[in-house]
Amino acid sequence: MPEALPWNSYSSYLEKKYGYRIWRVGVDAGFSCPNRSADRHGGCVYCDALGSAAAYQRSFDGNEVRFQNIKDQIERGRSFMRRRYKAEHFALYFQAFSNTFAPVKKLREIYDAGLEGNTWDALIVSTRPDCIDERKVALLSSYKDRGLEVCVELGLQSGCDEILKAMNRGHDVSCFLNAAELVTDAGLELSVHTILGFPGEGERELEMTARAVNTAKPQFIKLHNLNIVQGTALYEKYLKCEAQAPDLQDYIARACFLLRRIRPDIVVERLICDTPDGRLVSPTDFPDKTTFIKVLSQYMDSKGFRQGDLFI
Numbered sequence: 001m002p003e004a005l006p007w008n009s010y011s012s013y014l015e016k017k018y019g020y021r022i023w024r025v026g027v028d029a030g031f032s033c034p035n036r037s038a039d040r041h042g043g044c045v046y047c048d049a050l051g052s053a054a055a056y057q058r059s060f061d062g063n064e065v066r067f068q069n070i071k072d073q074i075e076r077g078r079s080f081m082r083r084r085y086k087a088e089h090f091a092l093y094f095q096a097f098s099n100t101f102a103p104v105k106k107l108r109e110i111y112d113a114g115l116e117g118n119t120w121d122a123l124i125v126s127t128r129p130d131c132i133d134e135r136k137v138a139l140l141s142s143y144k145d146r147g148l149e150v151c152v153e154l155g156l157q158s159g160c161d162e163i164l165k166a167m168n169r170g171h172d173v174s175c176f177l178n179a180a181e182l183v184t185d186a187g188l189e190l191s192v193h194t195i196l197g198f199p200g201e202g203e204r205e206l207e208m209t210a211r212a213v214n215t216a217k218p219q220f221i222k223l224h225n226l227n228i229v230q231g232t233a234l235y236e237k238y239l240k241c242e243a244q245a246p247d248l249q250d251y252i253a254r255a256c257f258l259l260r261r262i263r264p265d266i267v268v269e270r271l272i273c274d275t276p277d278g279r280l281v282s283p284t285d286f287p288d289k290t291t292f293i294k295v296l297s298q299y300m301d302s303k304g305f306r307q308g309d310l311f312i
C-alpha cells in the first residue's frame with residue numbers, strides 16, 4: 001500500500017488523532033426500520049431482510065430472522081479482534097437497521113446495556129435522517145459526558161431527490177441536511193453514507209451528491225458501490241434487465257468523481273460494500289477491500305487525482 005493515499009484515509013486519521021487504531025464492534029440490537037413497514041412499501045429497494053447486519057449478528061433462513069444476543073455479539077467481536085489483531089481500543093457500533101428507531105427511554109436502555117461492563121473509546125450509531133430528532137441527539141450527546149467520542153452515521157445515499165425516490169428511501173435531500181445540522185450543531189461527529197452507481201446516476205447526480213455531502217459538513221464519509229442482493233426489490237428489476245450494478249471500472253470512475261469534489265479534509269472510512277458472497281448477486285468482479293484500495297490509489301496517482309482537487 002502506498003505511504004500516502006490520494007484520499008484522507010481513516011487509518012491515517014486514527015493514527016494522527018490517537019496514535020492507535022480503534023476497532024469497531026458492530027452489533028445488531030434488534031432494531032427495525034421505519035422505512036420497512038407496510039405503508040413504506042417494504043424499505044429501500046436494495047435492502048434485504050438483514051438490513052446491513054453481519055451474519056454473526058442476525059441470520060435469515062428464508063422464513064425467519066434469527067437475532068443473536070447483543071452481549072454475545074460484543075464478547076465475540078471483542079475477543080476475535082483481540083486474538084486476531086491484538087486490538088486494545090474499541091468502539092461500540094450500532095450498525096444494523098435504524099439504531100434510533102425507538103423512544104428515547106428505550107434507546108437509553110439499549111445503548112447503556114451495550115456499553116455496560118466493557119471499556120469503550122467511542123459510540124457509533126447508524127440511522128436514517130428521518131429517524132432522529134432533538135431529544136435523540138441530546139441523548140447521544142450525553143454519552144460525550146462519559147468521555148466517549150460519539151458519531152452518528154446518516155444515510156444520504158444520493159444527493160438527487162429523483163434517485164432517492166427510485167431507491168424508495170422515504171426521505172429527501174433536505175431531510176438529510178436538516179438531520180445533519182442537528183447532529184453537527186450538537187457537537188457530535190457525523191458520518192455520511194453514500195451509494196454510487198444507482199440506475200439513472202450520471203455526473204449531474206454525482207455532483208449533487210458531492211454538494212449535499214459538503215453542505216452537511218461531516219467528519220467522515222462512506223462510499224459504497226451499489227450491490228444487487230438476493231431477496232430485494234432491486235434484484236427483481238435486475239432479473240428483468242431493468243437494473244444493473246456498476247462493474248469495477250465504472251465504479252472506480254464514480255468514486256474518483258465524488259472523491260475529487262468533496263472537501264479534502266473529510267475522512268474516508270469506507271470505499272466499497274462488503275456484502276457476503278452468498279447474498280451478493282452483482283457485481284462479481286470486485287477484489288477484496290485491500291486490493292481495491294491499491295487499485296484505486298494507483299489509478300488516482302497515475303492521473304494525478306486527489307481528494308478535493310475539484311472541491312465544489
Ligand code: SF4
Nearest residue numbers: 033043044047051097
Ligand atoms: S433505511 Fe436501511 S434498514 Fe431501512 S430499508 Fe433502507 S437500507 Fe434497509
